Amino acid sequence: MSMITASAWVPRGAAAIFPTKYEIDEDEIARISELAKLQLEDAREGLKAAKNGESDAMEVEDFSLERVNPVNLSRSKGEIDDDLNEYDLDHYDSDPVDENGDPLAMFGNTSSLAYYKSSADDPYITLKDGDDEDEKEELQVLATDNMIVAAKVEDEVAHLEIYVYEDEADNLYVHHDVMLPAIPLCVEWLDVPVGKSADNLDSKGNYVAVGTFDPDIEIWDLDTVDSLYPDAILGQSGQASQSQNSHEKKKKRKKSKKANDSYHVDAILSLAINRQHRNLLASTSADSTVKLWDLTTEECAQSYSYHTDKVCSAAWNVHETTVLLTGSYDRTVIAADMRAPNTKVPKWQVESDVETVMWNPHDANYFFITSESGLVYYHDLRMAPPTPEASRAVWKLQAHDDAVSSFDVNTVIPGFLVTGSNDKEVKLWNVQATGPSMVVSRNIGVGKVFTTKFAPDPEVAFRLAVGGSKGALQIWDTSTNAAIRAAFSSRVAPVQGDLEEKLIGLDDDSSDSHEEIKPSEENGENQGGWESMNDD
Numbered sequence: 001m002s003m004i005t006a007s008a009w010v011p012r013g014a015a016a017i018f019p020t021k022y023e024i025d026e027d028e029i030a031r032i033s034e035l036a037k038l039q040l041e042d043a044r045e046g047l048k049a050a051k052n053g054e055s056d057a058m059e060v061e062d063f064s065l066e067r068v069n070p071v072n073l074s075r076s077k078g079e080i081d082d083d084l085n086e087y088d089l090d091h092y093d094s095d096p097v098d099e100n101g102d103p104l105a106m107f108g109n110t111s112s113l114a115y116y117k118s119s120a121d122d123p124y125i126t127l128k129d130g131d132d133e134d135e136k137e138e139l140q141v142l143a144t145d146n147m148i149v150a151a152k153v154e155d156e157v158a159h160l161e162i163y164v165y166e167d168e169a170d171n172l173y174v175h176h177d178v179m180l181p182a183i184p185l186c187v188e189w190l191d192v193p194v195g196k197s198a199d200n201l202d203s204k205g206n207y208v209a210v211g212t213f214d215p216d217i218e219i220w221d222l223d224t225v226d227s228l229y230p231d232a233i234l235g236q237s238g239q240a241s242q243s244q245n246s247h248e249k250k251k252k253r254k255k256s257k258k259a260n261d262s263y264h265v266d267a268i269l270s271l272a273i274n275r276q277h278r279n280l281l282a283s284t285s286a287d288s289t290v291k292l293w294d295l296t297t298e299e300c301a302q303s304y305s306y307h308t309d310k311v312c313s314a315a316w317n318v319h320e321t322t323v324l325l326t327g328s329y330d331r332t333v334i335a336a337d338m339r340a341p342n343t344k345v346p347k348w349q350v351e352s353d354v355e356t357v358m359w360n361p362h363d364a365n366y367f368f369i370t371s372e373s374g375l376v377y378y379h380d381l382r383m384a385p386p387t388p389e390a391s392r393a394v395w396k397l398q399a400h401d402d403a404v405s406s407f408d409v410n411t412v413i414p415g416f417l418v419t420g421s422n423d424k425e426v427k428l429w430n431v432q433a434t435g436p437s438m439v440v441s442r443n444i445g446v447g448k449v450f451t452t453k454f455a456p457d458p459e460v461a462f463r464l465a466v467g468g469s470k471g472a473l474q475i476w477d478t479s480t481n482a483a484i485r486a487a488f489s490s491r492v493a494p495v496q497g498d499l500e501e502k503l504i505g506l507d508d509d510s511s512d513s514h515e516e517i518k519p520s521e522e523n524g525e526n527q528g529g530w531e532s533m534n535d536d
Helices: 027-054 077-087 129-138 236-242 246-253 482-487
Strands: 002-008 143-156 157-165 171-179 184-190 207-212 217-221 232-233 268-273 280-285 290-294 299-304 309-315 323-328 332-337 347-349 353-357 366-371 375-380 393-400 404-407 416-421 424-430 435-442 449-454 463-468 473-477 501-504 531-532
Touching: 002 184, 143 184, 143 473, 157 184, 157 207, 157 473, 184 268, 207 268, 232 236, 280 309, 290 375, 323 353, 332 353, 332 366, 353 404, 366 404, 393 435, 416 449, 416 463, 435 482
Parallel strands: 002 449, 268 309, 309 353, 404 449
Antiparallel strands: 002 143, 002 463, 143 157, 157 171, 184 207, 207 217, 217 232, 268 280, 280 290, 290 299, 309 323, 323 332, 332 347, 353 366, 366 375, 375 393, 393 531, 404 416, 416 424, 424 435, 449 463, 463 473, 473 501
């Protein structure tokens, strides 16, 4: 199994020209040791509870020793005691000690190891500085390059793949990757330093927040290669690692499934960073709550319970910067001012489960909703209905026969939309005053489409990253499509003669990375069937 579940572009110039290699110093050793110790203590508590039959302590339903090993219960006490004595099982989980009687830790005694200030002085290092320079050059990211972060699952291994896209060379390659503890569901690029690098909020950084099936949010530094642990964890694990009181840590480590105001207790389904208030990150979860995180303190600042089912999508308004749009499987969408959690909020209802919500970046009064039934709705914030059942869209579009699993609005080119679906089709739309019309539809070979993202920079505004169930990331240069060039002629430079349509993927020995896309549908005026909701 291989799939790409989510992706995010990094703007040009945001990445460090020369990313740094991960280095372990004494502070990092202490931080990692604390995280590892918490995980080990969790395992020990679970084992102790299992041995004592304390199912309530583990908060696992219907748990008992009979389910673990019913054979042991039929043996006599003497037989069990013989095993304990023979293998010293009474002390098998005790901390090991060295010859001096000091406990051994995962990174114990590293401070006493001898090392050379310069690797050139170390007789055991055979790779000299010339090799380091070659490696440094290989890791270089130019100011004209874009990074792309893809959340990937491959053979049951979850990780982030960080690509570099060189537009002038039509080249895409994997720069480095990051291992994850669970299947990733969403990613969000951050430009604010977090965790150990958060010295100055006004400074810039290059980070990514990752939401997975676990209820914690991990934040990784994209400018550091070969990192072992995230720079910050938002959630119960992060709070436990920051706590200094052992009793408090022990209390927090008990995994509660009950929704609360401090952290999520189920999968993280979406993330949204506030680009104006850069320290605020919104998250939505399968626990039906929306949470607002302060990245300076790495703690939950506020929790909201506007929905009654899984909350799958969130987006900040670009002008009313404290207004957050959220969509849920309860088939409602809410626009709430995060400063006033107790006030009544406007609510819209749709005909099936919500997939994505997104503001129109060119007019902050309007927003889009995509649904499981393949519909795209376009609503006016100022026309909030008196009741959710009275919701009336400006227009709605039957974009696909299956769920609209991915959606994006081009932030540079007004009216340029993309939808992707489980039907394996990627469709590009032109929205004008008269309504939306389909420009082109393509099956570009990624399988079921899970993510479609336009590049954020004006120089590459027509580049579209697409990923799906086949685990391949493709960059589609939509400006090379004749129908797109005709629909957005004022935005593309004229060319002489025929222009070959470009689809750029990873270099492969068996095939060319630049593929010619076979036509599926083009110039599909009003394809998919949109209807205006303004007419009675």
